[in-house]
Amino acid sequence: MKELTTMNNTVKYWLVHPKVSKDLKAQIKAMSEQELAYAFNEKPLGFGTAGIRQKMGPGYRYLNDFTYAQMAFGYGRFLIDKFGFSPRCVIAHDNRKNGVHFAKIITDVLTSMGIEVYLFDNNKISSTPILSYAIPRYNADGGINVTASHNPKTDNGFKTYNEKGAQLLNQDAQKIIDFMPKSCEILNLEYQPNDRLVKFIPDEIYDRYFADIYRDLYTTDHKEVKDFKVIFTGQHGAASYWLPEMLRRFNYNVIPVKEQCKYDENFTYTKSPNPEARESWDLALKYAQHYGADIMLATDPDADRLAVAVKHNNEFRYFNGNEMGIIFAYYILKYKQLTKRPYIVSSYVSTNLIDRIIAKYNGVVYRVGTGFKWIGNKAIDHKDQEDFILGFEEAIGALPTTIGSDKDSFQTAALALEIYNECLKRKITMVDFLEREIYPQFGFIHNDTITTLINDLDWKKKANDWMERLKRYDQPYINDRKIVSIKWNQAGDCLDWILEDDSWIRFRLSGTEPKFKFYYNLYGNSLKQLKEEANQITKTLKRYISLIK
Known part of the structure; x- marks a missing residue:
């Protein structure tokens, strides 16, 4: 009964508080008792597999101006505790609703704490891979991405990074939670932003990024004219402009799905922003049929994951993350000049065929928990002593080099098209490559x-x-x-x-x-x-x- 009274008093406090918007107050009034009990539970939001993701809405358990400020204070205190005076942080956001606004709140909180903040040119929409790439190159001590990846459009998130561009591990994530102001305090948090501490990362960073991706490919020649069409959908997200731009620079004939390559917080022209879901390909398939294309690429909204579909026996085959991981691992090991023991990093729930493949090269697979935070950090830990081959997970996330430390749709798109091009030269499909070359050697799985x-x-x-x-x-x-x-x-x-x-x-x-x-x-x-x-x-x-x- 006491808990119910406390909750009712909290709800009333939100309804009369001048900082709470009319929209949030209207949402509170429309909530059921069960929803109110959940929303106003004072337990702080917790980190999951990839940061904090939650619905946007009122209360302590949903994402809003107040909970973003709470999380920003926690992260800022974490940086200061770890690095001392005046640390540096890169902030990004994707196309989701309130992304610009929430990134601004985080910026205001961090600069009020004396933390230097780097935003992508004028707080533009930007991707997870470019954030991971930028952090070490701007000597930043960490980073934050306002994204909920492929979650429903009602959601947003708070994804945190370390100084190497990898996602924070659980121990550091718990420190952020411990450093957060108490939930009962968040309506009255005070902070004075310092705009002099805000810097911008120019678009030229993409030139460096694309050059590094090109350098680490194996047979791609940007002067070679590729005589095949590539259909690409960005699912309204952060890769919509820059990934086709990169592929054009590598001389690919890329055809964007126009409706889905426009930034859109409502994801208007896709049934699902998750490229693992078959319905997310509906428009791309129509484009492929119209233009006579035999390969399609799709990314999710924050552009960390890439999905690939190729035509085989007159039908499109949609590769899952394990299949692409097997193809990538086999191909890289075949072409890479090894100087040290090769290693792959993958999750326990991902295929073990890669163990058989890398054993041929006297290599090792490091198994980690689910989530790329584990893969990215493990990849960094071993890169100086061993030859990194690939980090990947079954959920179509992969990282083929260590120029970044999170899954990367830009790198994997370039590598997938290189492999596709090599298959064309041999007059086989990527399905043949997998099922007639790889499986007979290592096992049908x-x-x-x-x-x-x-x-x-x-x-x-x-x-x-x-x-x-x-x-x-x-x-x-x-x-x-x-x-x-x-x-x-x-x-x-x-x-x-x-x-x-x-x-x-x-x-x-x-x-x-x-x-x-x-x-x-x-x-x-x-x-x-x-x-x-x-x-x-x-x-x-x-x-x-x-x-x-």
Whole structure:
């Protein structure tokens, strides 16, 4: 009862406070009791797999002017605690609603603390890869990106970086939370911005960035005229202008999907801004059919992830993140001049075929938790002692060089087109390259991710209930696959079902969205049979946790 009274008093305080906008007050009045209880819980927002992501709205648990100021104070105090007087920070934002505004609030808070802030030219929309690239080149001590990646348009976020351009790890993220002002204080935070501490990064940084990407390719010749058409969609996001510009400089005939290569906070012309979702390709496919193109590229709104689709047997094949990781790893190892032991960094839920590939070169795969923060930092840790080959995860995120330290759609687009061009010269498709050259050498494998969206404010309870049931599974087989062991993977934050023949199934909760995921890594003799087997196992698993009857 006391908690209810406190919550009601808090809601009333927000409704009469002069700093709270009419729009936020109207949203508060429209909320149910359950929504109010969630929104005005004073527990601060927490970091997930890739920073903080949440819906925009009123209260302590949603993103608004006050919670952004709260997070900015926490990050600013973290920088000062770590680096001392007058640290430097780069701030970026993508096309999402309020991106410019929230970046300005963060800038105002940080400069009020004596922190020098670098914005991309006049606070323009900019991408995750260029932010990661810029941080060390401007000798910055960190960075912030206002983005929620491919989340729904109602969301925004707060993604934090270290001085190397990699996302902050959990220990530092917790320090930011500890440094944040208490939630009950955020309506009355005072700060005096210092515009003299604001600097701008000119567009010339893209010239340096593209030159570095070109330098680290293997067979691409920017003077060679490529006689194939490339359809590109930026999903209304940060790559919409600059990625086609880079490809033109490399002499590719790129055709942007005009409707989706315009910055748009409402994502008007896409059914989903997530290039993993097939419906996000609808317009690109129409362009490909109209122009007679055999390859399509798509990025997500903050431009860190790239998806690739190529025509094979007169139909488009949409590669998943594991397939592209396998293609990239095999290709780079084939062409790179190795001087030290090669290494790949990947997550526990990503394919283990790469272990077999790199073993041929006496290399190693470093396995880390889900989220590119782990991959980027591990890549940095080993780059001076060993030859970096690739960092990638199953969710179509990849990094083929260490010129940046987060997943990078610009680098992967250039590399994917180089591989596509090499395949054309050999009169094969990229599907042939994968299935007729790579798989016969190292094993036929089916990798897939099955995702269940949970529409419930208390979604984690439901997901944890499913996880507990899967931990208690007591049968020796799942369909026709023998289970060797069931154990919790602490480092990967997932449940491992280890099967025979180097196969496995893993289960985890999403760290960014209300989703429960099954990850498949199944070896066999037929890709078609493996896909059907995975479908049948999915049905068995869903029945077991009562998702279906």
